[in-house]
Amino acid sequence: MKKSSHINILKGNIVHTETSKLFNISKNGYIVVQGNCIEGVYDKLPERYKNIEIEDYGDKLIIPGFVDLHTHAPQFAIKGIGYDKELIPWLETYTFPEEAKFIDKAYAEKIYKEFVNELYNQGTTRAVIFGTIHEESTEILMDLLEEKGISSYVGKVNMDRNCPDTLKEDSNESIKKTIKWVENCSGKYKFVKPIITPRFVPSCTGYLMEELGKIAEKYNLPVQSHLSENPSEIEWVKELHPDCKNYGDVYDKYNLFGQTKTIMAHCVHLTDEEIATIKKNEVVIAHCPTSNVNLSSGISPISKLLKKDVQIGLGSDISGGETLNMFAVMASTIKMSKLRSVCFKEEEKPLTIPEVFYLATKGGGRFFGKVGSFEEGYEFDALVIDDDNLWKVSKGSIEERVERLIYFGCEKNIINKYLSGKVLN
Amino acid sequence: MKKSSHINILKGNIVHTETSKLFNISKNGYIVVQGNCIEGVYDKLPERYKNIEIEDYGDKLIIPGFVDLHTHAPQFAIKGIGYDKELIPWLETYTFPEEAKFIDKAYAEKIYKEFVNELYNQGTTRAVIFGTIHEESTEILMDLLEEKGISSYVGKVNMDRNCPDTLKEDSNESIKKTIKWVENCSGKYKFVKPIITPRFVPSCTGYLMEELGKIAEKYNLPVQSHLSENPSEIEWVKELHPDCKNYGDVYDKYNLFGQTKTIMAHCVHLTDEEIATIKKNEVVIAHCPTSNVNLSSGISPISKLLKKDVQIGLGSDISGGETLNMFAVMASTIKMSKLRSVCFKEEEKPLTIPEVFYLATKGGGRFFGKVGSFEEGYEFDALVIDDDNLWKVSKGSIEERVERLIYFGCEKNIINKYLSGKVLN
CATH class of the missing domain: 3.20.20.140 (Metal-dependent hydrolases)
Structure with a gap:
């Protein structure tokens, strides 16, 4: 990955699993993608990225593809x-x-x-x-x-x-x-x-x-x-x-x-x-x-x-x-x-x-290869998830949202997809 | 049930189970409802009903509620x-x-x-x-x-x-x-x-x-x-x-x-x-x-x-x-x-x-009571099912359509409902 690669920054509720033991969650966090690969996930965006435009997905979930x-x-x-x-x-x-x-x-x-x-x-x-x-x-x-x-x-x-x-x-x-x-x-x-x-x-x-x-x-x-x-x-x-x-x-x-x-x-x-x-x-x-x-x-x-x-x-x-x-x-x-x-x-x-x-x-x-997680150096495959339809009353924690998504999620919840750093159209 | 009760006739692929052993299927059949209750299911509509308007659901399935x-x-x-x-x-x-x-x-x-x-x-x-x-x-x-x-x-x-x-x-x-x-x-x-x-x-x-x-x-x-x-x-x-x-x-x-x-x-x-x-x-x-x-x-x-x-x-x-x-x-x-x-x-x-x-x-x-089947004298509770979205290639038999419906059916497949002889609105 060249240092000159294009940088993309996404903001949302970022969920992945580095190990099977527990979720890695960054609530209202940032995921920085350089070229095809992940540079890092941050709760607070590092100063060095402050001039880069952010794709803000608000309260939506961002999970690996x-x-x-x-x-x-x-x-x-x-x-x-x-x-x-x-x-x-x-x-x-x-x-x-x-x-x-x-x-x-x-x-x-x-x-x-x-x-x-x-x-x-x-x-x-x-x-x-x-x-x-x-x-x-x-x-x-x-x-x-x-x-x-x-x-x-x-x-x-x-x-x-x-x-x-x-x-x-x-x-x-x-x-x-x-x-x-x-x-x-x-x-x-x-x-x-x-x-x-x-x-x-x-x-x-x-x-x-x-x-x-x-x-x-x-x-x-x-x-x-x-x-x-x-x-x-x-x-x-x-x-x-x-x-x-x-x-x-x-x-x-x-x-x-x-x-x-x-x-x-x-x-x-x-x-x-x-x-x-x-x-x-x-x-x-x-x-x-x-x-x-x-x-x-x-x-x-x-x-x-x-x-x-x-x-x-x-x-x-x-x-x-x-x-x-x-x-x-x-x-x-x-x-x-x-x-x-x-x-x-x-x-x-x-x-x-x-x-x-x-x-x-x-x-x-x-x-x-390095696929399926948001760790540094992993290819950025991701799904942006809108689960509003599953929470008609009041939204639960991120963990509860993921659990309910597993039981009810379907294609209509997936509002955007990325493969190896690029939007899938 | 008075003999004078209003008669409704529905046409479609009628599926119910009088016993748990097998389906009772009437393909392109007629279901005659008198007042709240079922008068009968017919493959060919009896002569006596020939002047009554028919609600024709075409290739759709009609199943009990x-x-x-x-x-x-x-x-x-x-x-x-x-x-x-x-x-x-x-x-x-x-x-x-x-x-x-x-x-x-x-x-x-x-x-x-x-x-x-x-x-x-x-x-x-x-x-x-x-x-x-x-x-x-x-x-x-x-x-x-x-x-x-x-x-x-x-x-x-x-x-x-x-x-x-x-x-x-x-x-x-x-x-x-x-x-x-x-x-x-x-x-x-x-x-x-x-x-x-x-x-x-x-x-x-x-x-x-x-x-x-x-x-x-x-x-x-x-x-x-x-x-x-x-x-x-x-x-x-x-x-x-x-x-x-x-x-x-x-x-x-x-x-x-x-x-x-x-x-x-x-x-x-x-x-x-x-x-x-x-x-x-x-x-x-x-x-x-x-x-x-x-x-x-x-x-x-x-x-x-x-x-x-x-x-x-x-x-x-x-x-x-x-x-x-x-x-x-x-x-x-x-x-x-x-x-x-x-x-x-x-x-x-x-x-x-x-x-x-x-x-x-x-x-x-x-x-x-007498509910859940299309036998004579049963209350007419029914769902009209449009399963076109489940058959993108070519439709199977009625039995296969019911099987696939069980695995994939959801509210969007239900296009009309009846309870005790009346449309549920």
Whole structure:
């Protein structure tokens, strides 16, 4: 960052979480942004900035932009329906037939446009997204995200077994297409990057996973997939890979488990051994509470994983999850953690409001670098929040305003967005 | 119902649940209303109605009005905050101090106006509501509900032990005031009726409960209270009433358990003996899923209770629950039932969409008489639903539209409301 970079100053009620332990709040405070990055947050503006114009948001809240670590853009048209089944039959009945439609680029453009608009409206400034096996449709999605200026990783999905013929790739074709897609994307976008995306172990042969691991390494690309979401899925993986110690071990064997930056979605039913490898390999967990309840997958032990210092962010997981609204995903995260603590009577405490806020911002943001917090040197991603409609009687404290926002917040509360120092229009 | 009553005919996609087993759907059907009540639902309009003008709602959905069996109007200002505590400390920290403010009639009017407006906007046509100990403020609430035309039972709360001095009534004063309030209400309202409302066992002495039982009997008034919400509460009740077999038995002893029509809210941790008495005494359960998760109370075995043919409806339970939106309460009901089935691995299956729809309409409606369904002779309470905003791509089947509505529906989807045959304005 050059010293000469343009300086922006915003004033408002500034809320972020440097750690998951508590809120950092500056009431009627100032946030100084130099170029893309934060210079500092101040309760009283330092003398040296006194001649710079201030964008005064009054009593509004200024919070970091949301980071959505796991979602499936091609499932956008089937959100909020078909939750009568668990993972595997749900994929077969609803999801695979829908994803097969994305061979049609016109259909892809229609759905992806709706998806990207909604993602943008919901205040998600950073996202990690599954496409389908169709590389051309996936590029349409990437083009649309670039146009909106949403910082994102997008994956062309790979699958060469245990799926309908409409989605089953020839292994070598899949590899070739992936390389071509990766090279095609290189340097094409400012905000959007490719991510290697084996769907999940049951739908990828060892050969395919091995080659994808090589591609990730060669092009230094991150990896995303699903891990230990549903008990039947886990059993199936055991049958498919009896040589591996556990589900995570299959990815690890093929260098898809932290060898480059990796996100694993769900992680509901991890063994202690799996947790140890996740931590050692610095694999990032995308916690998807809405999906985990809708598909009856279970309740992930997030409080326990946070204590072990595993890196965790939140995922909306459309369409297992019904909504891209990250306020709602946070509320669901708290609720699920309460039920875990009630049902299993373990020593895990329910998650606190700062903890879920941290997960939705800095927790996931770490995958993107210095993102998701208002600390010095962090990229300035922010949402300006008008919550007047939630306080018809008399406004509470900043902490209470954030709590109520988590339960009721929606796109209409977001009145301005910043990504990496610039207003998102 | 006189044969000469005015006839109204509505056309649209008519959805209701005569039983919890499945939807009764009439696509582009007709609903014939004679006076207050339903004459019939028809796929093809009978010849005899051919000269009557039809209110044509086109592709919109027509569903029964919502019934909210349990909610606390004076807690409206603290919804969506303070969910870091379980029931008893939550009451002491947040709820009792807030309720104490309702000695001030101006404050009561302010909050109750917001509450009633919101209840109305959310499409709740029938509700059973707690006030506070303050009989004058409670009458303000009743006046406001009457003005809006919401059919409701409202309770002046009684409590004479284990609460702050600001809310503790002298037992005889409490009884005297209750009688005066009941007599004052008699014949005053068209839509609103009094209901006897001991807060819950811990805050009512045996003497007070006994006298309230007598009042309920003498004036033939229904009763509402709380039952077996939280494990600590249940332990406390055991200590307070060691002579009683269980929590429910305390109410039963004082004729507050089905001797007149009775609603018991929560019922999360019932014994088999309690369930048997509930069924025998025809006590109605108000299931409050949002509150049960927010206050970490637990997951009520609704699927099991439905199978035993216990009468159940839904309660928003403001402010243990965060919202009066009954779509959201239905979604929460499904989600909680999935987690119960996942966590406890019992034979209980998750609730289906028709089951929760039934609970939110006919299940609770039975408390009001023939209410909550579009069967012949039922009072015509209905909501006309425009769900176009939920289907940006292409509309699904009627069942899918109802499912998505449960996950995303809100006041803006409700474009018209009927109560007992008349439009609610």
